[in-house]
Each structure stands twice: as structure tokens, then as C-alpha cells.
Amino acid sequence: MRQKVIAGNWKMHCTIPEARRLATQLTKRLDKKPAPKTRVIICPPSTALSAVSEVAKGSAVYVGAQNIAWEEEGAFTGEVSVKMIKNAGAKYTIIAHSERRKYFNETSNIINKKIKTALRNKVKVIYCVGETLDERQNNLTKDIVLNQMEWDLKDLEVTDLKNMMIAYEPVWAIGTGKTATPEQAQDVHSFIRDIVDTIFKGSPASKLSILYGGSVKPGNAEDLLSQPDIDGALVGGAALDAAGFHKIIQASEKVGKK
Numbered sequence: 001m002r003q004k005v006i007a008g009n010w011k012m013h014c015t016i017p018e019a020r021r022l023a024t025q026l027t028k029r030l031d032k033k034p035a036p037k038t039r040v041i042i043c044p045p046s047t048a049l050s051a052v053s054e055v056a057k058g059s060a061v062y063v064g065a066q067n068i069a070w071e072e073e074g075a076f077t078g079e080v081s082v083k084m085i086k087n088a089g090a091k092y093t094i095i096a097h098s099e100r101r102k103y104f105n106e107t108s109n110i111i112n113k114k115i116k117t118a119l120r121n122k123v124k125v126i127y128c129v130g131e132t133l134d135e136r137q138n139n140l141t142k143d144i145v146l147n148q149m150e151w152d153l154k155d156l157e158v159t160d161l162k163n164m165m166i167a168y169e170p171v172w173a174i175g176t177g178k179t180a181t182p183e184q185a186q187d188v189h190s191f192i193r194d195i196v197d198t199i200f201k202g203s204p205a206s207k208l209s210i211l212y213g214g215s216v217k218p219g220n221a222e223d224l225l226s227q228p229d230i231d232g233a234l235v236g237g238a239a240l241d242a243a244g245f246h247k248i249i250q251a252s253e254k255v256g257k258k
């Protein structure tokens, strides 16, 4: 059985007091027993990691960062290291979000180093892939995803996958209100699982959680999460509203085990 996951990517939103408030609203909603079977992760901006980790302590909520530097330490002005986010309470980090690829020119080489740096430091990775609208319209979705995975995951070991999950996030669906249909998402998710089994020996893909991201909302979560290869969601905009995000967690709790 694969771990179900609902992760919230707060992006560049929330000052420390705002982040504390949002995290508190969420943990209160999740307080009731039994604890959810779904792994709930929230990824605030790095300035709020510490405060949010304090709020999340003892709750069902795990904390993640949105990014890390590929180096562990040194003269890298403006960067935040894996040790820093870990020290601030993060157990996870998102890597290779399409906004990082696009606005911060993250190449496969950089992404590959970041993944290895995170794993070496025992921080789990939410690794993102996905195609642009242009690429989808030109029938390049699978080529793009395959190419990203081949290079981004270069030289990783099959055991590394135990500390990773993959998020399929079609770039055209992020923050646009356009969601991939459950069938479109399922098709790419099952393709990703096949690639993982091709790259890594020993069929590890059956245990790997693959999340969908791109305009996931309370209203569409259940349909997406019901697909056989969709194990969870990486939620942007809708994660900034505790009630809505909680509804997405409830949708995950509702769908059958895979």
C-alpha cells in the first residue's frame, strides 16, 4: 500500500504571524482522533519554517521547505542550506518545482545535486516534473517528463526512492484554474511509474507515492485522487485556506486504499 500524501506549497506567501495563524487553523482541524492516514505536509517560506514547526509539533502535520541550496555551506549569498531548513524543523523539501526551473533557471544538473544534498542529509524529497502547454499541445508530454527524470535522477540508487515522492505538475495547470482531467493525470502518473521501474531495478515504483499538482481544489480533489496511480496532491493556492486544504485532506481520506 502506498502512502497517501497531501502537501501544501505556500510559495511566497505568509509573514511569520500569518504562517503561524494558517498552520494553527490547520492543526486545529486535524486535532480530532484518529490521526489521518494521509501524510499531511505544509511547505511555508523558509522564514516561517521555525514558527510553523513549533505549531505543528505534536500534530499530524509535517513541515517541508520549498527549496534548498545544492551546496551544504559556504559563500552563496541569499541561499538557504539543507541543514538550515532541517534545523528549522523541515523533514521534507520540494525540489525542481516548475517555478524554480522557469524563474531561477534550475537545470537538471542543479536539480540532481539538490536531490542528492537533501537525501544525504536525511531530508525527504518532493521532486516535481511536468510539461508546458506548448509541449502538451505538441504531444511532447511524455518525452519531456522522461527527459526530466532521466537527467534529474541521474546516479540515484533504488534505496533513495524510499525517501522521495514525485509530483506530476503540468505547468499549464499551475495557478491557472485549469486542471488536468483525472484521465490525463492518470495517464502521466502511470507513465512516471513505468519510467521509475525502467530507471531503477527491483520494481520500486509500486511503493512510490506520486502526487498530482495543478489547481487542485476541494471540488476536484476526490476525482483526481480516485485514480489508481494518483496517491496524493501538491496544492498551491488552495493550501492558503485552512478549511479548503482540510477538505482536500478529507477527500484523500475518503478514497480507497491502493
Ligand code: PGA
Residues within 6 Å of the ligand: 009, 169, 173, 174, 175, 176, 177, 213, 214, 215, 216, 234, 235, 236, 237, 238
Ligand atoms: P496551484 O499550485 O495549486 O496553485 O495550481 C500547485 C503548485 O505549484 O504546486
